[in-house]
Amino acid sequence: MTDSIRIAAWNVNSLKVRLPHVIRWLKDQEQANQPIDALCLQELKLTDDKYPHQELEDEGYVSLAAGQKTYNGVAIIVRKAALAPIASDESTTFLKQARNIPGFEDEQQRILAATIPFAGMQPIRLISAYFPNGQSPDSDKFAYKLNWMQSLEDWLVQELQSNTRLALLGDFNIAPADADVHDPKAWEGQNLVSPPERAAFESLIKLGLCDSFRIFEQTPKTYSWWDYRMMGFRRNAGMRIDHILLSDPLKEKCSASFVDKLPRSWEQPSDHAPVVAEIAKE
Structure with a gap:
């Protein structure tokens, strides 16, 4: 038994297309003796069946x-x-399941939560989240994004009261600071970096969550998403929009948080890379 677990998030941009990548990455981590114990996926683009x-x-x-x-x-x-x-099975692995934000009527499947009983530690509440893109600050989709985030925040207040060990993982479609953007001036005021989006992100932090990536000193210009167009990945013209937010008890146990860029270099990749956080056991 290892003395820590690793949790991760990855927007795979079609699980049908990227399933071989997911399995390859998981097996590679196992072979390196650094297994991913829980992986939250976004943008499955397929039905439950x-x-x-x-x-x-x-x-x-x-x-x-x-x-x-x-x-x-x-x-x-x-x-x-x-x-x-x-x-041993789904009924005992995924406890207290929640699908989408309770009370927020939405046909879009963007939230999945469950409490996971990992060996050697107290259970952890995991929330896999795919935040709306928003399109542009003057669009209806942007208003939906902010409304969705407010509903998420309201729900998280309740979640944190009953789940002190909570991790919110996924594609937030928000670069929280200029350091998370390859060209802040070019993106100024646009979707993903606008002041209202960043303020909504900061409101989540103020609930008692932390951006696990920023707990540690990181290499400058580290991103998690690169546009397919204009050789975005080759030029490292990216953004850090995939995040793992941790409640205080998990922050105290967090020993590492990073982006694994390697899968983005594979053939026919997702435009996102996995983000990982390591949590020490008790």
Whole structure:
């Protein structure tokens, strides 16, 4: 048994296309003796009946998914070997499940939450989140984004009261600071970096969460998303819009947080890279 667990988030931009990448990455981490114990996916772009439960089960992972045709969709994948002995199937692995924000009517599948009983530590409440893109600050989609984030914040207040060990992971579609943008001047005032979005992100932090990436000294110009166009990845013209926010008890146990850029360099990649946080056990 290792003395820590690793949790991660990855916008795969179509699980049907990227399933081989997901399995490859998970197996690579295992072979390096640095396994990913829980992986939160975003942008599945497939319905629940098309979700590859069996393929992941065959590799040693159990998962929970909230799918949607063509768009959105989120999942939580857990390494079976990392679970407490009692957690042997979905009913005992994914406790207190929640799909989408309670009380917020929305056909878009963007939130999936469950409490995971990892071996050797107290359970952790994981929330896999795919924040709306927003399109542009003058659009209806932007208003929806801010409304969605306010509803998320209201729900998180309740979640944190009953789950002190909570991690919010996913594609936030927000670069919280200029240091998270390859060219802040060119992006000034635009979607993903606008003042209202950054203020909404900061409101989440003020609930008692922290940006795990910023706990540690990081290499400048580290990003998690690069546009497919104009050789964005090759030029490192990216943004850090994928995040792992941790409640205070998990922040105190966090020993590392980073972006793994390698999968972005693979053939036919997602435009996002996985982000990872390491949490020490008690």
